[in-house]
Amino acid sequence: MPVLDIKNLILWYRTRKGPVHAVDDxxxxxxxxQTIALVGESGSGKTSTANAILxxxxxxxxxxxxxxxxxxQDVMEFDTEEFRKVVRWRGISMVxxxxxxxxxxxxxxxxxxxxxxxxxxxxxxxxxxxxxIEALGKVGLSADTARRFPFELSGGMKQRVVIAMxxxxxxxxxxxxxPTSALDVMTQTNIINLLxxxxxxxxxxxxxxxHDLGLASELADLVGIVYAGQLxxxxxxxxxxxxxxxxxxxxxxxxxxxxxxxxxxDFIPGAPPDLTDPPPGCRFHLRCPVSFEKCGWSAxxxxxxxxxxxxxxxxxxxxxxxxxxxxxxAQNLLIKPVANGTVAEFAQRLTSFIAQNQExxxxxxxxxxxxxxxxxxxxxxxxxxxxxxxGGDWRASCWLLAGAGS
Amino acid sequence: MLGFLILLAVLVPIxxxxxxxxxxxxxxxxxxxxxxxxxxxxxxxxxxxxxxxALMPYNGEPGGxxxxxxxxxxxxxxxxxxxxxxxxxxxxxxxPSEIKMFMTTVFGNVTGTQIKVFWGRPxxxxxxxxxxxxxxxxxxxxxxxxxxxxxxxxxxxxxNSIRDWLILKNVTSETEWDALFPRIGGIYQNPPKAQTxxxxxxxxxxxxxxxxxxxxxxxxxxIEFNGFTATxxxxxxxxxxxxVFGLAGTDFEGRDLLVALLWGAPVALAFGIAxxxxxxxxxxxxxxxxxxxxxxxxEFVQRTADFYLIIPTLPILILLxxxxxxxxxxxxxxxxxxxIVGATTKVVRSIVLQVKExxxxxxxRSYGASRGRILFRYILPRVMPYTFALIALTVPAFIFLEASxxxxxxxxxxxxxxxxxxxxxxxxxxxxASRAFPNGMWWWVFFPAAGIIFTTVAFAxxxxxxxxxxxxxxxxx
Ligand SMILES: Nc1ncnc2c1ncn2[C@@H]1O[C@H](COP(=O)(O)OP(=O)(O)OP(=O)(O)O)[C@@H](O)[C@H]1O
Ligand code: SF4
Ligand SMILES: [Mg+2]
Numbered sequence: 001m002p003v004l005d006i007k008n009l010i011l012w013y014r015t016r017k018g019p020v021h022a023v024d025d026x027x028x029x030x031x032x033x034q035t036i037a038l039v040g041e042s043g044s045g046k047t048s049t050a051n052a053i054l055x056x057x058x059x060x061x062x063x064x065x066x067x068x069x070x071x072x073q074d075v076m077e078f079d080t081e082e083f084r085k086v087v088r089w090r091g092i093s094m095v096x097x098x099x100x101x102x103x104x105x106x107x108x109x110x111x112x113x114x115x116x117x118x119x120x121x122x123x124x125x126x127x128x129x130x131x132x133i134e135a136l137g138k139v140g141l142s143a144d145t146a147r148r149f150p151f152e153l154s155g156g157m158k159q160r161v162v163i164a165m166x167x168x169x170x171x172x173x174x175x176x177x178x179p180t181s182a183l184d185v186m187t188q189t190n191i192i193n194l195l196x197x198x199x200x201x202x203x204x205x206x207x208x209x210x211h212d213l214g215l216a217s218e219l220a221d222l223v224g225i226v227y228a229g230q231l232x233x234x235x236x237x238x239x240x241x242x243x244x245x246x247x248x249x250x251x252x253x254x255x256x257x258x259x260x261x262x263x264x265x266d267f268i269p270g271a272p273p274d275l276t277d278p279p280p281g282c283r284f285h286l287r288c289p290v291s292f293e294k295c296g297w298s299a300x301x302x303x304x305x306x307x308x309x310x311x312x313x314x315x316x317x318x319x320x321x322x323x324x325x326x327x328x329x330a331q332n333l334l335i336k337p338v339a340n341g342t343v344a345e346f347a348q349r350l351t352s353f354i355a356q357n358q359e360x361x362x363x364x365x366x367x368x369x370x371x372x373x374x375x376x377x378x379x380x381x382x383x384x385x386x387x388x389x390x391g392g393d394w395r396a397s398c399w400l401l402a403g404a405g406s
Numbered sequence: 407m408l409g410f411l412i413l414l415a416v417l418v419p420i421x422x423x424x425x426x427x428x429x430x431x432x433x434x435x436x437x438x439x440x441x442x443x444x445x446x447x448x449x450x451x452x453x454x455x456x457x458x459x460a461l462m463p464y465n466g467e468p469g470g471x472x473x474x475x476x477x478x479x480x481x482x483x484x485x486x487x488x489x490x491x492x493x494x495x496x497x498x499x500x501x502p503s504e505i506k507m508f509m510t511t512v513f514g515n516v517t518g519t520q521i522k523v524f525w526g527r528p529x530x531x532x533x534x535x536x537x538x539x540x541x542x543x544x545x546x547x548x549x550x551x552x553x554x555x556x557x558x559x560x561x562x563x564x565x566n567s568i569r570d571w572l573i574l575k576n577v578t579s580e581t582e583w584d585a586l587f588p589r590i591g592g593i594y595q596n597p598p599k600a601q602t603x604x605x606x607x608x609x610x611x612x613x614x615x616x617x618x619x620x621x622x623x624x625x626x627x628x629i630e631f632n633g634f635t636a637t638x639x640x641x642x643x644x645x646x647x648x649x650v651f652g653l654a655g656t657d658f659e660g661r662d663l664l665v666a667l668l669w670g671a672p673v674a675l676a677f678g679i680a681x682x683x684x685x686x687x688x689x690x691x692x693x694x695x696x697x698x699x700x701x702x703x704x705e706f707v708q709r710t711a712d713f714y715l716i717i718p719t720l721p722i723l724i725l726l727x728x729x730x731x732x733x734x735x736x737x738x739x740x741x742x743x744x745x746i747v748g749a750t751t752k753v754v755r756s757i758v759l760q761v762k763e764x765x766x767x768x769x770x771r772s773y774g775a776s777r778g779r780i781l782f783r784y785i786l787p788r789v790m791p792y793t794f795a796l797i798a799l800t801v802p803a804f805i806f807l808e809a810s811x812x813x814x815x816x817x818x819x820x821x822x823x824x825x826x827x828x829x830x831x832x833x834x835x836x837x838x839a840s841r842a843f844p845n846g847m848w849w850w851v852f853f854p855a856a857g858i859i860f861t862t863v864a865f866a867x868x869x870x871x872x873x874x875x876x877x878x879x880x881x882x883x
Contacts, residue, residue: 054772056768056771056772084774085774088772088773088774089772089773089774093773094772096765096768096769096772098765101764101765101766102765102766102768102769103766103769104766104770104783104784104787105766105788106784106787106788107783107784107787115770115773115775116773116774119773119774119775119776119779120773120774165773169773
């Protein structure tokens with residue numbers, strides 16, 4: 001039975017620009033002793049997922065739903081007090097991103113590590129201090145660290161203190177939110193080794209959040225690739241890292257610089273999508289190198305891409321001259337050609353342009369039909385829905401796979 | 407600076423016990439001090455040796471009057487004669503400000519009990535300066551002034567005695583004297599300055615206080631008392647008041663301003679620190695609560711703070727002072743009550759709003775710390791450094807407030823605070839130049855003002871020091 005089973009977790013924030021779909025239907029399960037690495041670009045919703053699991057919600061939450069089954073109980077049903085007592089720190093603890101800042105600068109390290117203990121149990125000061133020193137010992141810090149203030153510690157030591165704090169109530173699951181970013185490589189390695197060791201001695205399950213694939217492969221049994229608030233691929237580490245199913249995972253792996261490799265690291269064109277208005281269809285289609293008909297281009301996106309072609313050096317002379325474009329619904333758009341020939345001729349030029357360029361500019365593949373009307377050309381795009389996350393233990397959400405599977 | 411102030415505050419009660427302060431408002435306690443005397447060391451500016459106060463205490467005390475008493479019986483009539491003598495050496499370059507004589511007398515119901523007073527000079531002259539009948543019985547004192555007697559006072563005769571003496575010595579003539587010091591019905595319209603004649607060189611210059619030269623040497627009092635019962639007795643003491651006194655001079659009641667100055671320090675410190683501590687701490691806690699809990703509490707605290715910021719505290723205090731004559735503790739309480747919310751509440755609230763977003767607060771929430779615990783263990787300690795700086799900077803404000811109230815005569819009427827002294831000085835026009843005080847009574851204003859400024863600056867510097875600790879950018883320079 002999984003120690004943690006997350007089903008259809010959703011966390012949206014309310015902002016002035018509209019709802020931020022920071023966690024948009026994420027599901028995964030974690031067996032006892034397993035580690036899942038959540039990997040994704042900055043702003044993809046990794047921290048939000050962790051916060052959603054621990055119910056650490058800011059004021060501007062718009063939607064918060066789903067199932068979080070911890071130890072066989074759906075803790076989403078718990079009220080605040082029950083949740084605080086059962087889940088927070090006793091069941092699931094967390095090492096925050098930027099752990100350096102999660103220490104109270106006015107409390108000595110010993111007191112800080114003992115804080116969760118004092119908050120949850122009625123232990124006296126000496127008892128708490130002893131346990132704090134024991135916990136510090138587990139993470140390789142000497143007893144006299146307890147008497148120091150956070151500012152007297154190095155980054156690596158602070159990280160260890162935060163880990164000690166996460167362990168003090170002996171939780172089953174520890175969420176590690178980028179525990180090693182901002183540390184040098186040696187210290188990073190030390191922390192990772194420490195985490196490995198603790199995992200065995202303390203029988204922990206980790207949710208390891210990172211954007212460093214190398215570290216993820218060190219520690220993880222499972223890997224979940226997060227893109228735009230969703231898991232696009234989740235499966236065993238050996239599989240995902242060696243032979244990724246999802247094009248995004250592939251791009252991600254290719255972007256890791258490799259020693260002794262002639263090839264320059266690849267990069268992913270474009271920026272991560274705006275989570276207030278996630279792209280329709282497959283959220284990755286704007287940047288996907290292999291996107292095709294079903295991936296979900298919409299008329300406004302299509303228009304934007306055409307505009308781009310109009311100014312691009314390679315294509316600006318070959319794009320048929322256009323006077324105006326208007327979207328008509330999500331899948332239709334009207335193109336008004338510059339008046340130097342008939343509309344039918346223009347439609348022809350357009351069709352051949354699409355045929356010639358659709359391997360390079362893959363959005364062109366989304367064109368289902370081009371029809372000449374009296375004054376304008378109507379372009380119809382393929383309809384699309386988001387690709388389902390398919391597969392058994394190793395799932396990925398890509399229409400290519402769905403097509404191959406069916 | 408601050409260390410000095412605190413040391414002072416601690417030491418003052420040891421050196422000058424509280425009863426000194428209690429006697430501040432008792433005029434009888436200060437009769438041995440000259441009035442309006444400048445500090446002793448101010449003579450270095452004049453280049454002259456200025457007279458200190460010479461005390462000739464009662465018989466029996468060291469340096470006191472010599473006394474001989476005889477009582478004898480002649481044909482059933484008892485005669486009692488007491489002779490009292492004392493002398494003092496006078497070496498100053500200026501005349502004393504006053505000469506006074508105090509006598510306790512015991513006498514029967516017989517009229518005619520008489521006191522004769524003789525003034526002996528270094529040049530061998532002895533002037534019989536006045537005769538008097540005692541009017542009060544011991545333990546009360548008959549007071550005689552040799553230098554500023556009033557017409558109701560028997561010692562008023564001093565003027566005539568001097569006149570007769572000077573005419574006898576051919577220093578002046580009757581007509582010249584009468585022209586210089588005209589009398590109407592025996593009352594001097596513009597009485598001579600007796601000390602310049604009693605103690606001046608015996609020549610024509612003695613007539614004008616401006617030209618009269620001090621005759622240095624030993625002066626003496628000789629007092630004869632004649633009574634008519636066997637129990638009659640008399641004792642005398644005399645004070646030759648100087649023109650300088652102590653380190654800080656005296657005020658119009660002869661009170662030693664040093665006492666007030668020294669006592670001003672602990673009073674100002676206690677008042678300032680207690681007031682600042684109480685109001686800033688309360689404001690801090692309310693500000694933190696306001697920022698941390700937010701919502702209706704926030705709204706309530708902030709609107710109250712707005713309201714409190716608008717109402718003018720000083721006028722209200724003045725009003726209360728006029729109506730009730732508040733003691734210093736009540737003034738403090740009123741100030742604190744009117745300062746439970748205010749600018750600090752707003753400052754702290756904004757700091758808390760910032761601290762609230764810091765990650766360790768979220769971390770604390772995540773391991774289940776309650777809101778109260780976070781407030782007291784996480785947020786308040788973060789705000790405290792700012793609060794200390796604010797306290798240090800608020801102390802001067804409280805000291806100033808107390809001084810302003812005292813200056814206006816609305817402070818604690820019993821305590822000699824710095825503001826109180828300044829108020830007195832202002833009431834007596836201390837800073838106006840007069841013939842007697844060509845530079846005004848500067849010491850009366852200078853020291854309390856310096857005390858206030860010193861304390862204020864000390865706390866301001868302390869505040870800036872905190873600022874430097876808190877603001878790393880300032881530290882670099
Ligand atoms: N309280 C909030 N209100 C509104 N938007 C938020 C809030 N918190 C996070 N977001 C937005 O949600 C998205 C996901 O944020 P999140 O912190 O989960 O990303 P992340 O994957 O942890 O990124 P990083 O790797 O940089 O830590 C971002 O676009 C972010 O701007
Ligand atoms: S569905 Fe697959 S192929 Fe299509 S855009 Fe998404 S990742 Fe690329
Ligand atoms: Mg994050």
